[in-house]
Amino acid sequence: MCDSTQQNDFEVPAYDAQAIETKWQKTWEDEELYKTDEDPSKPKKYVLEMFPYPSGDLHMGHARNYTIGDAMARQARMRGYDVLHPMGFDAFGLPAENAAIKHHTQAAKWTYQNIAQAVKTMKRMGFSYDYDRMFNTCDPEYYKWGQWMFIEMWKRGLAYRATSPVNWCPTCKTVLANEQVVEGRCWRCGSIPEKRELSQWYLKITDYAQELLDDLDKLTGWPENVKAQQRNWIGRSEGAEIDFKLAAEDGVTPTDRTISVFTTRADTIFGVSFMVLPPESDLAAELVKGTRYEADYKALKAATEKVSSVDRQGSAREKHGVFTGRYVINPVTGKPAPLWVADYVLLDYGTGAVMGVPCGDQRDFDFARKYGLPIPPIICQKEDPLYEELKDERELRVTNVDWDHAMAAEGYLVQSGQFTGMKGGKHSEAVDAIVAWLEEHGCGRTKVQFRLRDWLISRQRYWGNPIPMVHCDCCGDVPVPEDQLPVRLPDNLDLGAGETLAECPEFYETTCPKCGKPAKRITDTMDTFTCSSWYYLRYTDPHNDEAPFSKAAVDRWMPVDNYIGGIEHAILHLLYSRFWTKVLRDMGMVDVDEPFTNLLCQGMVKDENGDTMSKSKGNVVPPSSVIDPYGADTMRLAILFVAPPEKDFDWDPEAVAGANRFIKRAWRVVWLISHGAKRGEVDASKLSGASAELNRALHELGIKCTNDFDRGQFNTAISASMELVNAASKYVNDVPEDNRDAALSWRVAHDIVTMLAPICPHWAEELFHEALGLSGSVYNEPWPEFDAEQAKSDMVEIAVQVKGKVRARIKVAADASKEELEAAAREAVAEQIAGKTVKKVVVVPGRLVNIVAI
RNA sequence: GGGGGCGUGGCGGAAUUGGCAUACGCAGGGGACUUAAAAUCCCUCGCCGAAAGGAUUGUGGGUUCGAGUCCCACCGCCCCUACCA
Numbered sequence: 001m002c003d004s005t006q007q008n009d010f011e012v013p014a015y016d017a018q019a020i021e022t023k024w025q026k027t028w029e030d031e032e033l034y035k036t037d038e039d040p041s042k043p044k045k046y047v048l049e050m051f052p053y054p055s056g057d058l059h060m061g062h063a064r065n066y067t068i069g070d071a072m073a074r075q076a077r078m079r080g081y082d083v084l085h086p087m088g089f090d091a092f093g094l095p096a097e098n099a100a101i102k103h104h105t106q107a108a109k110w111t112y113q114n115i116a117q118a119v120k121t122m123k124r125m126g127f128s129y130d131y132d133r134m135f136n137t138c139d140p141e142y143y144k145w146g147q148w149m150f151i152e153m154w155k156r157g158l159a160y161r162a163t164s165p166v167n168w169c170p171t172c173k174t175v176l177a178n179e180q181v182v183e184g185r186c187w188r189c190g191s192i193p194e195k196r197e198l199s200q201w202y203l204k205i206t207d208y209a210q211e212l213l214d215d216l217d218k219l220t221g222w223p224e225n226v227k228a229q230q231r232n233w234i235g236r237s238e239g240a241e242i243d244f245k246l247a248a249e250d251g252v253t254p255t256d257r258t259i260s261v262f263t264t265r266a267d268t269i270f271g272v273s274f275m276v277l278p279p280e281s282d283l284a285a286e287l288v289k290g291t292r293y294e295a296d297y298k299a300l301k302a303a304t305e306k307v308s309s310v311d312r313q314g315s316a317r318e319k320h321g322v323f324t325g326r327y328v329i330n331p332v333t334g335k336p337a338p339l340w341v342a343d344y345v346l347l348d349y350g351t352g353a354v355m356g357v358p359c360g361d362q363r364d365f366d367f368a369r370k371y372g373l374p375i376p377p378i379i380c381q382k383e384d385p386l387y388e389e390l391k392d393e394r395e396l397r398v399t400n401v402d403w404d405h406a407m408a409a410e411g412y413l414v415q416s417g418q419f420t421g422m423k424g425g426k427h428s429e430a431v432d433a434i435v436a437w438l439e440e441h442g443c444g445r446t447k448v449q450f451r452l453r454d455w456l457i458s459r460q461r462y463w464g465n466p467i468p469m470v471h472c473d474c475c476g477d478v479p480v481p482e483d484q485l486p487v488r489l490p491d492n493l494d495l496g497a498g499e500t501l502a503e504c505p506e507f508y509e510t511t512c513p514k515c516g517k518p519a520k521r522i523t524d525t526m527d528t529f530t531c532s533s534w535y536y537l538r539y540t541d542p543h544n545d546e547a548p549f550s551k552a553a554v555d556r557w558m559p560v561d562n563y564i565g566g567i568e569h570a571i572l573h574l575l576y577s578r579f580w581t582k583v584l585r586d587m588g589m590v591d592v593d594e595p596f597t598n599l600l601c602q603g604m605v606k607d608e609n610g611d612t613m614s615k616s617k618g619n620v621v622p623p624s625s626v627i628d629p630y631g632a633d634t635m636r637l638a639i640l641f642v643a644p645p646e647k648d649f650d651w652d653p654e655a656v657a658g659a660n661r662f663i664k665r666a667w668r669v670v671w672l673i674s675h676g677a678k679r680g681e682v683d684a685s686k687l688s689g690a691s692a693e694l695n696r697a698l699h700e701l702g703i704k705c706t707n708d709f710d711r712g713q714f715n716t717a718i719s720a721s722m723e724l725v726n727a728a729s730k731y732v733n734d735v736p737e738d739n740r741d742a743a744l745s746w747r748v749a750h751d752i753v754t755m756l757a758p759i760c761p762h763w764a765e766e767l768f769h770e771a772l773g774l775s776g777s778v779y780n781e782p783w784p785e786f787d788a789e790q791a792k793s794d795m796v797e798i799a800v801q802v803k804g805k806v807r808a809r810i811k812v813a814a815d816a817s818k819e820e821l822e823a824a825a826r827e828a829v830a831e832q833i834a835g836k837t838v839k840k841v842v843v844v845p846g847r848l849v850n851i852v853a854i
Numbered sequence: 855g856g857g858g859g860c861g862u863g864g865c866g867g868a869a870u871u872g873g874c875a876u877a878c879g880c881a882g883g884g885g886a887c888u889u890a891a892a893a894u895c896c897c898u899c900g901c902c903g904a905a906a907g908g909a910u911u912g913u914g915g916g917u918u919c920g921a922g923u924c925c926c927a928c929c930g931c932c933c934c935u936a937c938c939a
């Protein structure tokens with residue numbers, strides 16, 4: 001299939017990708033080439049790709065992810081770093097369990113089969129993982145430590161059990177964390193979750209909300225959009241908590257009962273025309289009980305429960321509410337406001353109660369319009385005619401507006417007592433003044449509210465890490481003693497027959513570790529995201545059976561310097577891991593505050609038409625479809641060359657063919673230029689003509705390639721290598737072998753091989769040995785040094801502009817003075833500036849001369 | 855509604871601090887080799903124009919000697935998020 005070329009009186013061997021790749025993969029494995037060195041004299045670099053879920057063989061997305069990481073890791077090694085580059089499998093999860101149910105087999109079996117296949121493909125791609133450090137999260141040696149950490153968190157009050165309404169996925173038959181309800185649907189199966197009241201286990205991520213938010217600013221190596229997504233998710237909001245007294249049934253007399261609201265707009269308190277509770281509110285149920293309002297309330301509550309989380313989305317949705325028959329007393333004005341129940345209020349945000357200010361909030365406005373509640377103007381734009389009328393008005397005189405929208409965020413207070421005339425808005429002087437007043441009178445206080453909820457980690461599924469707790473009727477929840485860890489998953493369940501841990505007495509029947517009486521194990525397992533929240537720490541010390549990892553190992557390697565993975569984990573995995581790291585830091589187990597210094601979210605690989613690849617669409621391009629005809633090196637090159645790593649790209653078979661053409665061309669050029677060449681010092685001062693030009697190109701392009709690797713811009717690093725191959729090809733064509741500089745030729749051949757080695761390792765290894773005659777491995781070859789001085793040429797072409805437009809190009813000595821440049825430039829454009837006055841001349845050496853003539 | 859990002863030839867994309875826009879590649883055109891084809895090699899290749907030349911980085915304005923790059927407004931696209939009070 002591959003040709004040989006008859007040129008320069010010598011035959012270039014054919015490039016046989018399959019033979020070369022098979023040969024070197026075997027050698028690398030036999031020689032354990034990719035074993036981590038652990039050489040403390042070198043600076044460390046920890047390169048990590050997000051480990052895969054073994055749902056089958058690897059797909060294009062994995063191939064891209066790992067190719068990027070592998071190129072980084074290999075180049076870092078050549079640059080003299082001690083590199084940790086591990087891989088493993090995020091092996092717990094539902095697909096394994098579902099497959100086991102379907103085929104009446106064991107989840108473990110399905111999982112380990114898939115892992116074996118994925119590892120085979122990884123090796124076939126030539127990835128430089130330290131396979132000795134590989135582990136799977138479903139290995140008891142690993143999940144034992146996840147259980148241990150859970151117990152440590154429990155001891156510190158960071159893990160707890162609580163009963164509250166949770167998202168239950170009817171398809172996956174388990175609860176979900178808030179983060180796992182994406183656009184109102186289950187992140188895994190797309191079903192619409194139901195709300196259920198259940199006793200579940202949580203991790204107290206909210207304790208770290210502020211730090212998780214603040215430390216985002218430290219993450220200068222993270223993409224802006226990921227940080228923005230996390231900020232939004234954490235959702236910090238500064239406001240005030242304000243206490244309203246519940247009025248007695250007469251509607252005016254204050255009682256001792258208080259309902260507090262959270263608001264970011266305390267400045268609008270004079271505009272409160274009602275208060276709203278959510279339909280799930282226990283207080284609302286209690287207040288309407290036995291009244292004539294009860295029936296309407298119950299109907300609303302039932303209707304709300306039927307509306308799915310998907311339908312609840314969108315601000316266009318109509319609001320529904322019912323009056324409770326009761327009133328609350330505005331603490332500032334002392335006036336009563338009716339208490340309503342409405343479906344636009346969320347039970348679990350803020351205090352679960354909202355003060356209704358139709359003038360200042362669009363939702364309240366819509367609600368007031370629908371139910372005929374007053375809309376008193378208390379904030380105005382200065383342009384509004386109402387402002388002139390009310391600007392000095394302290395009492396509530398006008399009780400309704402004819403606006404069709406709530407007042408915009410900012411304006412000036414009117415009809416607001418002593419605060420009238422102040423500027424209102426979020427974080428405004430009016431807010432400060434009113435909150436100060438509330439604090440003084442003991443009925444309000446500043447409050448910081450987060451949107452982030454605690455992390456619900458229990459799952460009612462088999463294939464996960466068991467929660468290592470025992471429930472005893474006498475002692476309550478008791479942790480499993482450390483010497484009994486791990487709590488092992490039983491492997492004799494017949495999942496196909498619908499058996500679960502909750503129905504497996506051999507699993508759950510036990511005795512209380514505290515009092516010894518019969519007790520029951522918790523049969524929930526932990527969210528798989530707990531397993532992936534610390535795996536990067538385990539790689540530093542994967543065989544440790546006395547601790548999750550040693551302090552020394554984790555201190556040596558953490559933080560991860562380059563973390564590469566998909567954007568879909570912007571919140572989920574990346575937020576959980578940050579939390580977990582901070583918890584372990586507070587336990588004294590790690591020193592770092594943040595686990596991942598630089599984050600690269602690679603783009604998606606789509607099909608030829610720009611559609612996402614999926615089995616159901618039948619448009620999946622498997623990696624083998626490229627590796628089989630062209631080899632792994634072509635695959636790797638094509639993936640990295642076609643687009644910058646963070647961008648999506650559409651799969652293009654022509655681009656793959658092009659990558660293969662380049663590899664073959666570069667192969668031949670390396671062979672040709674290295675023929676008759678000799679390793680030795682290149683004396684740049686003795687080079688002339690084509691040799692001098694080639695040497696100059698070598699250093700220029702070498703610097704560019706090196707910089708591009710540093711920036712993670714593999715596509716341009718490759719284009720620099722291509723230019724060098726082109727330059728070498730021209731040299732070989734134009735200069736007979738006898739006239740070539742032997743040392744330079746050797747160096748160019750060598751540098752092309754080393755510059756492409758991180759990307760096309762098999763190709764490079766073969767040339768390293770066969771064309772260059774070197775021994776060892778190109779993996780251990782130091783990255784070449786390039787010299788900026790030698791990249792400069794004697795003569796440069798610069799542009800001559802007249803008033804910013806290029807009018808001529810002149811060749812000048814590279815070291816010409818500004819005066820010389822200006823003189824040469826004036827001469828070059830003499831015609832254009834004739835008869836004009838030169839007002840200014842800008843000289844940028846090496847680039848251009850701009851003559852401003854009028 | 856809120857947040858983040860993007861807009862450059864037929865296509866993927868380059869242009870590191872404001873300094874010769876379109877590097878590198880794909881596709882296209884021409885040629886060499888071949889009985890022929892494939893492969894390979896060489897040349898050519900953004901737009902209008904015969905040419906001289908001109909216009910050009912979504913649109914309009916601004917700053918500057920000079921703007922793809924900075925500022926303002928608008929148009930279009932993508933992603934995330936959402937009754938968050």
